[in-house]
Amino acid sequence: MSIKRKAYIAGAYEHPGRELPDTSIPQIHAEVAIGALADAGLSLSDVDGYFSGGDAPGLGGLAMADYLGLRVRYMDSSDMGGSVYLSHVGHAAAAIAAGKCNVALVTLGGRPRTTKLRAPGQLMGSPPESDYEPIFGMNVSAVYAMAAARHMHEFGTTSEQLAEIKVAASVHAQYNEHALLRNVVTVADVVNSPFVSSPLHRLDCCVVTDGGGALVLVSPEIARRLDRHCVAVLGHGEAIEHTAGGFQDITVTGAVRSGADAFAEAGVRPGDIDYAGIYDSFTITVLLALEDLGFCAKGEGGKFVLDGALHAPHGRLPFNTDGGSLCNNHPANRGGMTKIIEAVRQLRGEAHPAVQVPNCELALAHGTGGWLSTRMGNATLVLGREDA
Amino acid sequence: MTVESQSLPAPAPEVTPEGAPFWAATADGRLTLQQCAACGRHVWYPRYVCPHCHSTQLEWVEASGRGTVYSFTLTTRGILDYAGCGPYVLALVELAEGPKMMTNLVGVDTSTLSIGDEVQVVFADTGQGNALPRFRPLAEP
Numbered sequence: 001m002s003i004k005r006k007a008y009i010a011g012a013y014e015h016p017g018r019e020l021p022d023t024s025i026p027q028i029h030a031e032v033a034i035g036a037l038a039d040a041g042l043s044l045s046d047v048d049g050y051f052s053g054g055d056a057p058g059l060g061g062l063a064m065a066d067y068l069g070l071r072v073r074y075m076d077s078s079d080m081g082g083s084v085y086l087s088h089v090g091h092a093a094a095a096i097a098a099g100k101c102n103v104a105l106v107t108l109g110g111r112p113r114t115t116k117l118r119a120p121g122q123l124m125g126s127p128p129e130s131d132y133e134p135i136f137g138m139n140v141s142a143v144y145a146m147a148a149a150r151h152m153h154e155f156g157t158t159s160e161q162l163a164e165i166k167v168a169a170s171v172h173a174q175y176n177e178h179a180l181l182r183n184v185v186t187v188a189d190v191v192n193s194p195f196v197s198s199p200l201h202r203l204d205c206c207v208v209t210d211g212g213g214a215l216v217l218v219s220p221e222i223a224r225r226l227d228r229h230c231v232a233v234l235g236h237g238e239a240i241e242h243t244a245g246g247f248q249d250i251t252v253t254g255a256v257r258s259g260a261d262a263f264a265e266a267g268v269r270p271g272d273i274d275y276a277g278i279y280d281s282f283t284i285t286v287l288l289a290l291e292d293l294g295f296c297a298k299g300e301g302g303k304f305v306l307d308g309a310l311h312a313p314h315g316r317l318p319f320n321t322d323g324g325s326l327c328n329n330h331p332a333n334r335g336g337m338t339k340i341i342e343a344v345r346q347l348r349g350e351a352h353p354a355v356q357v358p359n360c361e362l363a364l365a366h367g368t369g370g371w372l373s374t375r376m377g378n379a380t381l382v383l384g385r386e387d388a
Numbered sequence: 389m390t391v392e393s394q395s396l397p398a399p400a401p402e403v404t405p406e407g408a409p410f411w412a413a414t415a416d417g418r419l420t421l422q423q424c425a426a427c428g429r430h431v432w433y434p435r436y437v438c439p440h441c442h443s444t445q446l447e448w449v450e451a452s453g454r455g456t457v458y459s460f461t462l463t464t465r466g467i468l469d470y471a472g473c474g475p476y477v478l479a480l481v482e483l484a485e486g487p488k489m490m491t492n493l494v495g496v497d498t499s500t501l502s503i504g505d506e507v508q509v510v511f512a513d514t515g516q517g518n519a520l521p522r523f524r525p526l527a528e529p
Contacts, residue, residue, distance in 0.1 A: 131401035132433040133490045135520065137463070137470035142478045145461035153459070153503045197463035197478075198498075245439040246432035246487025250459060250480070373459070373480065374490070 002265055003090065006097035007104075008223035008230035008386065011040025011216035012344040014322075014337075016178045018329055020210040021114040025057050026067045028109030028212045033068060036214035041226050042103060044068055047216075049101030051088035054079040055110045055212075055332040064107065074101040080238070080377025081369025082279065082334035085215070087379040089340060090236030092217045102219045109212030110332025129243075133374065140371065141205060141282070145197035147250045147372035148284040152199060154251055154299065159199055161302035162283040163190035166203050166326050168310035169280065173323025175352040180207045181327040190283075204283040206324075211331035213341050223386070231347045234268070234362075235382035237261025242375045253368055254378030255292035263294070266382035268362060270294040273382075275346040275357045276317050277339035277365040280324045285368050290317075293366060293380065312355035321346065321355035336367035340381065347385045361385050389462075390497050391476050397469040400516035407434040409448050411518040419453045419509045419521055421485055422446040432487035451485050453509035454526065458482040462498050481507055481523050495524040 013035030015028060023031075029052075037043055050072045052061035060077030074095045080087050085106055092104035151157050167187060173179040190203040223230040238261075239254035263269060270293060278293075280286045287301040295317055296304040312318035322328045322342040325335035343363040345351045363383045370376035403411050413420040422431040426443035437444050460479035470476065477493040493507065506526040511519035 126402070128404075128406075128435060129433050131404065131407060134468065135399055135401055136490055136492050136522075137396070137466055137468075137473075137476055137478055138490060139463060139465045139467050139470075139478075141465050142461045142463040145463065146459040146478070146480055149461060149503065150459040194464075195462070196465055197461040199461075242439075243433075243488075245429065246483075246489065247429075247440075248488065 001097060003093040003097050003236060004234050004265055005220065005232050007093035007217045007233050008220060009089070009215055009233065009344055009383070010218045010223055010226055010228055010230045011036040011042065012341045013039055014213045014341050015109070015211040015331065017211050018178070018180045018209040019113055020111055025109055025111055026064060028111070029056065029064050029107045030068055032109060032212045032214035033105055033107050036216045037105070040216045040218070041228055042216060044070065046103045047105045048072060049074040049092060049095055049104035051076045051092055051104060051106040053084040053088070053108065053334065055108055055334055080379065082281065082336045083367030083369030083377045083379045085336040086340060086365055086367040086381050087238045087377070089215065089217065089233060089381055090238065090379065093233040093236065096217060096219050102222060104217040106215040107212065108214065108332055108334060108337040110334070111210040112333045113208050113210045141197040141200060143371040143373040144282040144284055145200045147288065148199050151251045151284065151288070155302065157287065157302040159191045159201070160187050161305060162204055162287060163187040164305040165280070165283040165286045165310065166190050169320050169324045169326040171311055172321045172355050173327035175354045176323045176328055179323040179328040180209055181323070200282055200284065206281050206326050206330045206335065208333065209329040209331055211329050213331065213337040215340060229348045230386045231344050232384045232386055233381065234384045235262040235264070235266030236380070237265070238377070238379040240375070240377055250373045251288065253288050253292045253372070254376060255289050255366060255368065255380065258378040258380040259293040259366065262380035262382050268382060273317070273362055273364045274360045275321070275343060275363040276319045277343040277363065278319050279335050279339060279366055279368045280320060280326045281330065281335055281368070283326070285372065288372070289366050289368060293364070313357045318355070318357050321351050334369070336369065336379070339365040339367060343383055347383060389475065391494055396473055396476055396492060396494070396512070398512040398514045398520050399469040400514040401518065403518070406436055410434050414511055414519040414521060415517055417511050419451040420448050421451045421483070421487065423449045430485045430487050432489055451483055455481040455483040455507055455523065457493065457501070457503050457505045457507060458488050459503060460493060460501065479523070492522045493524065494522050
């Protein structure tokens with residue numbers, strides 16, 4: 001059974017805060033939940049399905065469902081790192097299509113900027129690889145940097161090409177009053193910023209912010225009743241890419257499979273996409289996704305991003321028009337939620353006029369969670385205008 | 389710059405049942421790997437089931453201790469035990485037997501280090517009855 005047009009995104013809300021030292025994490029989840037439901041014209045009492053990731057405090061979604069007073073008959077607290085919110089949209093659409101719920105709420109919230117909970121492993125218990133990777137000083141920027149270094153070695157990708165991705169994000173972020181970084185940067189600014197983990201520079205990295213976001217998905221019947229332009233879920237795919245017993249190719253992500261599944265379900269091709277929200281924990285994350293989603297051939301990502309390709313509104317593939325995680329926010333160290341929210345704005349025509357893609361009918365949102373070079377969750381959504 | 393092994397921490401692993409033979413061998417300066425008796429492929433990291441063919445016939449074999457640099461980074465962002473040790477090289481070394489192992493490179497000049505360089509294992513004593521396998525440039529014969 002396909003989920004195509006079986007569920008609609010009726011509400012979306014991004015927390016405006018980037019530093020929230022005086023707000024608890026459960027309160028952030030509550031604020032974004034109420035915000036997204038208000039956007040849809042619904043309330044907490046309408047929710048009968050709840051989807052939360054590893055950022056939700058407590059035992060899966062149990063604690064937050066209790067805090068919010070949700071009367072839930074379907075719950076999913078699976079986790080795939082920052083990509084899970086894209087996965088949850090697919091899961092929620094499937095649950096709605098199966099009649100398991102009618103109003104599904106997805107929340108994200110966290111405070112990595114004003115607390116110390118930043119390091120991998122501190123939130124995750126003891127995964128089976130814990131004594132064979134972190135013990136060598138593995139850190140997040142380093143594993144992405146190794147993927148970048150290998151991609152440069154195999155395909156001749158340059159630091160200047162990676163920098164073009166940051167430049168495009170910064171050009172967009174200047175119009176977002178909530179973005180943490182609003183200064184437009186140049187390629188030279190990026191490559192002259194200090195190395196964090198070679199070959200990645202400080203400006204190749206996303207921001208660390210508090211904040212959150214939420215989505216509300218509803219059945220087609222409810223979508224028709226709401227006084228709101230809704231966004232159709234057309235396709236979804238997800239894939240785990242792992243270390244393959246030590247035989248991984250770190251220049252390739254699971255987007256190859258998650259993207260293919262999402263495009264097939266939607267019945268569209270990469271060339272049909274008007275706007276792309278692409279997970280941008282680092283510049284290399286975007287470059288690999290562009291290749292693996294089929295926007296260009298493998299190894300050609302560095303050339304693809306030149307000539308303003310990613311710039312809105314007139315580039316070949318406008319991306320991350322809110323400034324993305326590279327400039328706007330990366331709440332709870334998980335950038336997947338905001339990729340969906342900005343895609344929803346684009347499809348509703350509610351993005352900032354300077355970056356609104358004209359006649360935006362078809363959007364893609366993609367997440368890469370976990371770690372490049374080791375194991376990652378990948379999830380892709382194809383979304384469309386309700387009337388398209 | 390060159391990072392020497394003695395400047396890095398050598399935290400002791402929490403030894404799990406699957407990994408106990410591996411860590412025991414490190415105490416003798418030996419690098420061991422699992423190899424699947426069913427499909428013949430090597431497996432890293434240690435586990436109960438072969439991720440290639442899903443057999444549970446994994447056997448411990450001695451590795452050559454040699455490999456090539458598959459990718460590396462000089463990182464300034466040490467966390468946990470590595471928070472105060474200064475920049476260091478995290479790497480994936482492709483062992484001669486095939487699997488890639490996350491590790492550190494030591495005794496390498498980062499200004500000349502390249503992907504594809506040949507390396508050999510060295511062991512850093514944790515002081516807890518085992519040792520961390522790191523890699524340094526292959527010595528000339």
